[in-house]
Amino acid sequence: MSILEQICADKRVEVAARKEIQTLGDLQARLPAIEKRPDFVKALRATPMGLIAEVKRRSPSAGLIRDPFDPAAIAQGYEANGASAVSCLMDHKYFGGGDDDFCAVRGAVGIPMLYKEFVVDSWQIAHAKTMGASAVLLIVGALTDKELVSFIAEIKALELQPLVEVHDREEMLRAIDAGTDCIGINNRNLKTFVTTLDTTFExxxxxxxxxxLVSESGIKTPEDVVELKLAGAHAILVGESLLREPAPGEAAAHLLSLI
Known part of the structure; x- marks a missing residue:
């Protein structure tokens, strides 16, 4: 079993338990009162290179990334230094994230937020809306074609933006066939965790x-950003390289300094 398969198997167990406490019907009953959040794609397209700056404690590939960890302060630094949006990890077991971090960030910034999760159930999509997300990540490698099409439709029906993530040619074709209009190319293979910007270039x-088009993972220098823009990327998603710096917000500004 690959890392991605294990995470998704654990996620199904987690979501099933959460649905026992708060049903999909409970979440749906709250939806009419939820304020519409800023448009995700519009924010990414408003600058020469959109930046989705990530808030996460740890990852399976990198281990602990930042300690101490103040999600609200990190996000405020990102917003003050030109980030277009903030990505916040929802998975706790593997990434140390969750509802508390998302709520802290949502209360601290006004820019769009990406619900960064391993989505395997409609419950998570409704949950994203109630949490104040503008966009929801869908990982093609974790879903069947039927699930992908269905989840894209459900996300759009809630006036959210699906960011459909791929990491090879087959997944790219599946995303295109599903009709997505916002694709994230993950330079990190979620089955092996090998990372290369060549994935975006290809x-x-x-x-x-x-x-x-969003290029994700492995982006470390202003020169990387220039190359990705020339390759056709409209935005980048960056976490680890910013979070390892003393001031992540200032690191975000530096990353965009050649654009």
Whole structure:
């Protein structure tokens, strides 16, 4: 079993337990009162290179990334230094994230937020809306074609943006066939955790006209950002390289300094 398969198996168990406490019906009953959040794609497209700056404690590949960890302060630093959006990890077992971090960030910044999760159930999509997300991550490698199409429709029905993540040519074709208009190319293979920007360089040429393209993971220098822009990326998602710096917000500004 790959790392991704193990995480998704654990996620199904976690979500089943959460549904016993708060049902999908409970979440749906709250939806009419939820304030609409800022548009995710519009924010990414408003600058020469959109930056989705990530808030996370740890990861399976990197271990503990930042300690002490203040999600609200980190997010405020990102917003003050030009980030277009904030990605917040929802998984606790593998990434140390969860509802508390998301709520702390949501209360601290006004820019759009990405619900960064291993989505395997409609419950999570409704939960994202109630939490104040603007976008929801869908990982093609974790879903069947039927699930992918269904989840994209459910996310859009809630006036949220699906960010559909791929990491190879087959997944890129599946994302395109599903009709997505916002694709994240993950430079980290979630089955092996090997990372290379060549993944974006290879797959960007396949993106449909009008699609918003996000390059994710392994982005460390302003020169990387320039190369990704030339390759066709409209935005980048960066976490670890910012979070390891003393001032993540200032590191975010530096990353965009050549654009």
């Amino acid at each position: 797959l960007a040429v396949m993106a449909p006209a009008g699609c918003t």
